[in-house]
Amino acid sequence: MIRPKILQFDDGDGRSAGWLLLLLILYSLPLDTIAKEPISKDLPAAAVLNPAAELWRDVRQRDQPTTGSTQVRGVDSGVLINAYGDQWRKFRMQQLIPVGGYALMGIVIALAVFYLMRGKVPIEGSESDKKLPRYSTYERMIHWFMASIFLFLAITGLILLFGRPVLIPMLGKEAFSILASACKEGHNLIGPLFLFALILVFSQFVRRNIYQKGDLNWLLKGGGIVGKKHVSSNFFNMGEKTMFWMLVFVGAVIVISGLVLVFPLFGQGREWMELAHVGHAIGALLMIGVIIGHIYIGTIGMQGAIEGMKTGYCDLNWAKEHHDLWAGRAEERGEALSNEEVAQLTHNHPLPSSLGVRTQEAGK
């Protein structure tokens, strides 16, 4: 029998040609189509059971949170994997950090734009030659105490929240780990002082921050921001009062959630801590945004706004323009002092005899 030479693979000359033909045939076959051909629907898929699947489903506790039994005594000791932890992690990384970061940047940009449009709000009648006593030394002490604690906690908290995406590229991982450790320890140790400051501020200022007649009018007229007409206000205007109550209520959320996070003494598990972290971070970001606005008005936003907290006395014209209801009453009571008298009081120069005990330090 004579076979074609090309099929004689064992033939020295024809071997390569035979391989070539085979390759051509294979190449011409619609292998990709075969590969993509779905398994016939008529044929039932072979049920391959992973013997570990059920075990891991129980371990991950996705279907229903269950607690195992263990010899170890402690909160969450019967939980191998906290299923909500992944949700919390994703929320923190994918929503809280980017949204919170953009929101804070947005506030700063909005204030910058507002400043460029409106500039520093001046005292329209220019500075007066008289002043009104506005805050006592005690009130200024507790205000600045709260301010210093808040700023420290805000800075350390922001470093902990945004450090990974913002600071690691600048500092490197090693330097950031040192900074983060310092911030964490500082934040945790100083944090409880915020509660102390909150109690002091609340007890001292609550009476003047109760909403009263005229406050709603201030709000309806946008606090005088829109347009150039000043709106009547009491000792504190509606915006300041709202900030006070935000500080009290949001501050309470921040304090309680912070205590839950720092002191695991109340039997709280990981889920409570994740919830506390979310509340703590959202509340803190909210208050930081509000305080940025507060600092803006006190520093570059408005002439004379910070004077009361610095010296205890505010300009009479400023008071009439921004807190006219209170200024009118204070003036009627004869509380207005000349600038010279205030200079003597604040620098402890010898008092004119006419002043008597009309000093702020004597309890006004």
Added chain:
Amino acid sequence: MIGQFIDGPLWTFSLTVFLIGVVWRIAAILMAGKRPDLATPKGSAGAGALRAVFSRFLPERTVTTQGRLPLIAGYLFHLGLFALLFFAQPHIDFIAEKITGLSWPAMPHWAFIVAAEFAFAGLILLWLHRILHPVTRLLSDLDDHIGAVLVFLVMLTGCLALAQAFEPLRLIHLLSAELLLIYFPFSKLMHAFTFVMSRSYTGATMGRKGVNA
């Protein structure tokens, strides 16, 4: 390199300056003597001195009504700092290793937290009172502010290094403590040692005159 310097020569130097400076200041006060009082004593100088040393811990009634917060802040700060300095575990370990070789029981962690809160709250409030109250602001000089800032820095860096996991944080805390030790003898911080002498001197003088002061 810097770490070795802070841990070694600078520590030795600062401790030496502190010890010699404190002894020198106390010796200078004791050697200054006192003017002879030729009047007939109307009371016991010793009893007056003893009474003044302890009675001054309780403030005058006018002080308690006019300046309650600085008073409370003062106690919070001094008691908190004392507890932190001598009864915090890391400090006991450090003193035992570097100075005395002796150790004593540390306060529990919860007490450490409470002491730290007291000390921080007290110091911040006292410093705010110093700069905001017109009288204390006028009475204060640069020395007061440097002393307050240095003590605050030592406390803050200690607080930041609490994890005891990073050498740079420990070194920063130690460096700030060394700066404080060097500054201490030349400042009003010496009142930590001299308050007994000043109180007893006043008390003895008044006691001899029969004045209950």
